[in-house]
Amino acid sequence: MTVTSQRSALTDTVRSAVVALLAVAQIVVSGVGGIGGVGDSVGDVARDYPTPLLAAGWAFAIWGPIYLGFLAYAVYQLLPAQRRRAVHRETGWWLAASAVLNMGWILSFGARWLPLAEVMLVGLLAVLAVVFGRLSRTPASGVVERIVLRGTVALYTGWVSLATVLGTAATGVWAGLPGDGALATVAGVVVLVATAAIVGWVLISGTAVVGYAAAVVWGLAGIALNDRPGAVAAAAVLAIVVALAATARRVSTAGNPKRAAWG
Known part of the structure; x- marks a missing residue:
């Protein structure tokens, strides 16, 4: 084995180990932060800035x-057979960064540093968007990769796309903007309409769109069914319809429907 290949193998091993450690760490931080073990719980903070x-x-x-x-x-x-694959080399460090940013926003939000938490959340979305885009360049090598890598990234990206919107709204309330009333309702409707347009574009042009759409629809349903103002609930339902229609169109018109749907 040449020196170059030895260095490459070492880098692959280190990257894989870092990703694995951070995958466990973010679960621990989420569990501790979610219940208020460090700062306030995420749910309590969110409800304080409705x-x-x-x-x-x-x-x-x-x-x-x-x-x-x-x-x-x-x-x-x-796994030894996976470490040196190009797909992991292109996405592994980015996903490691996503775990760091995820832990960062949880801890910042629990500490009520909402602007910092929002920066972390936007960064998380940007990192996931890079991975989501890179995975769209080549098809999955099999069912396992399609589920655990592409499916996870699609679900994660879809949810964070919506969570960023929710976080921005909460940060606005933290900064002094109204969280209720006619003005807040109008702003909420406008944001949801814009979200529907962006989500529709992503779904029409992306791959692994089923996972992405599932997360977005889930989050929008959570808004619509949370006793929101009628106009906001209607806008959320409209966004759901757009997401479902865009997903159906993407899969039905794709040259490779399986790849369009699942990656």
Whole structure:
């Protein structure tokens, strides 16, 4: 083995180990931060800065499948046969960064540093968007990769796309903007309409769109069913219809429907 290949193998091993450690660490931080073990619980802080876009508590249960999927991916990329694959080299460090940013926003939000938490959340979305885009360049090598890597990234990206919107609204309330009333309702409707347009574009042009759409629809349903103003609930339902229609169109018109749907 040449020196170059030895260095490459060492880098692959280090990257895989870092991803695995961070996958476990973010579950621990989420559990501790979620119940207020460090600072206040995420739910308590969110309820203290209510907006028309606040989703029902049950909607946040989606973090469970996301964390389990990420953990499964971490184990998968740690296998000797996987470490040197190009797909992991192109996405592994980015996903490691996503775990750091995720822990950062949880701790910042629990400490009520909402602007910092929002910066972390936007950074998390940007990192996931890079991974989501890179995975769209090539098809999955099999069912396992399609589920634990592409499915997890799609679900994660879809949820964080919506969570960023919710976080921005809460940060606005923290900064002094109204969280209720006619003005807040109008702003919520405008944001949801814009979200529907952006989500529709992503779904029409992306791959693994089923996972992405599932997360977005789940979050929008959480908004619509959380006793929101009628106009906001209607806008959330409209966004759901747009997401479902865009997903159906993408899969039905794709040259490779399986790849369009699942990656």
